[in-house]
Amino acid sequence: MxxxxxxxxxxxxxxxxxxxxxxxxxxxxxxxxxxxxxxxxxxxxxxxxxxxxxxxxxxxxxxxxxxxxxxxxxxxxGQRPIYRPSKDLSQLATRVQFELTQTLQAIEQPSLEAGAKLLAEGQRVEFFGVGSSFSCCFEAARKLTFSGRIADAREDWDELRIVANHLTKQDTAILVSYSGETMLSLEYATILKERNVPIIAIIGAKNSPLEQLATIVFHVEVTNGYYGEIDMSSRIPMHLILELLILHYIEAYVEK
Missing domain, CATH: 1.10.10.10 (Winged helix-like DNA-binding domain superfamily/Winged helix DNA-binding domain)
Known part of the structure; x- marks a missing residue:
């Protein structure tokens, strides 16, 4: 089972x-x-x-x-590759390299440019990520803030719901989700969609419910990893996409 x-x-x-x-x-x-x-x-x-x-x-x-x-x-x-976490550095390096290579190959340049434009045009940029995805959001919001944008990543679920209900089509929302089917993420995305807020979604699975609600979608390759029943799947590919988005924004809109 x-x-x-x-x-x-x-x-x-x-x-x-x-x-x-x-x-x-x-x-x-x-x-x-x-x-x-x-x-x-x-x-x-x-x-x-x-x-x-x-x-x-x-x-x-x-x-x-x-x-x-x-x-x-x-x-x-269950049919995707599953690894058992190991202290073996070569195994770790091979897995991370595979995930990053697959993620980079799936990126479309127009999507990066469109995402950077949303970061530039949004009055506010709000990150939505629950569980393990929050760390990705927190780091990205910090980098974006240092670049001069008003950005925030909040950990409290109720606070995220309130924020979603106050954003407008002049703002930008970034949702990070490994499965694309987390109930809270879908709840926030539904609210944002109803309020016509542009949504950039970074998802570790294709054809998910979250994908159907997003304006721009980036798929990342994540190898399932469990230690017993503890989900040890990496979030490194999510960090990569967020960093590329921010770099495109800085190069296209800040340096000029």
């Missing part, structure tokens, strides 16, 4: 008997659930579609579709 399914399993005791029945079916038939409609599953396990929706919400998702998408993404991740 992969780590994603294990995380779902840990919430089993928080569910009602009917919801536990739904979760058990998901754990035993993940491939089938990933390809099924909610009505199909409801008929197979003799529960209502509302029960499946409540189960999905109890597992931390807005509904069945979001839970299903997360399941699909993590099944795809």
């Amino acid at each position: 992969n780590i994603f399914l294990k995380k779902l399993q840990k919430k089993q005791d928080q569910l009602s008997p009917l919801e536990q029945q739904v979760l058990e079916y998901i754990l035993e038939h993940p491939e089938e659930v990933a390809q099924s409609r909610v009505n199909d599953i409801a008929e197979k396990i003799y529960v209502s579609t509302a029960t499946i929706s409540r189960t999905s919400q109890a597992l931390g998702y807005s509904g069945f579709q979001e839970m299903k998408y997360a399941l699909i993404r993590h099944m795809e991740d």
Whole structure:
């Protein structure tokens, strides 16, 4: 059983008997659930579609579709390279070099130029990153501030929500997310999208829900790494994209 399914399993005791029945079916038939409609599953396990929706919400998702998408993404991740962290410097160097090379090859110059323009034109630049992604945002906001822009990265989730609700189309938002499906990141992005705020998204997965909400998207290569159940996946490629964006902004708009 992969780590994603294990995380779902840990919430089993928080569910009602009917919801536990739904979760058990998901754990035993993940491939089938990933390809099924909610009505199909409801008929197979003799529960209502509302029960499946409540189960999905109890597992931390807005509904069945979001839970299903997360399941699909993590099944795809299971087929991606996974490394076990090691003190071996050559192994570490090889992995980092691979991630950076793949990330650089995926960058499109017009996207960097468009991103730098948004940094220059935005009255405010706000960074949104939760969990491990916050460190990327904090460092980038600091560098951008030293370059003369009004920029900030906030760690408090409620504060981020308030900021998202006050930004306008004259501002610029930068969202950093490894999966592109973190509920908080999607919540902030949805608010920003509704307020017509330009969004630069830096994501470690393709075809994610966050990608659909962004104005400009940069995909980064991140190799899944776990020490037991601790996510040790690197955020170095995110730092790289942010640094390139800031450098393009400085060279195009500050030095002139």
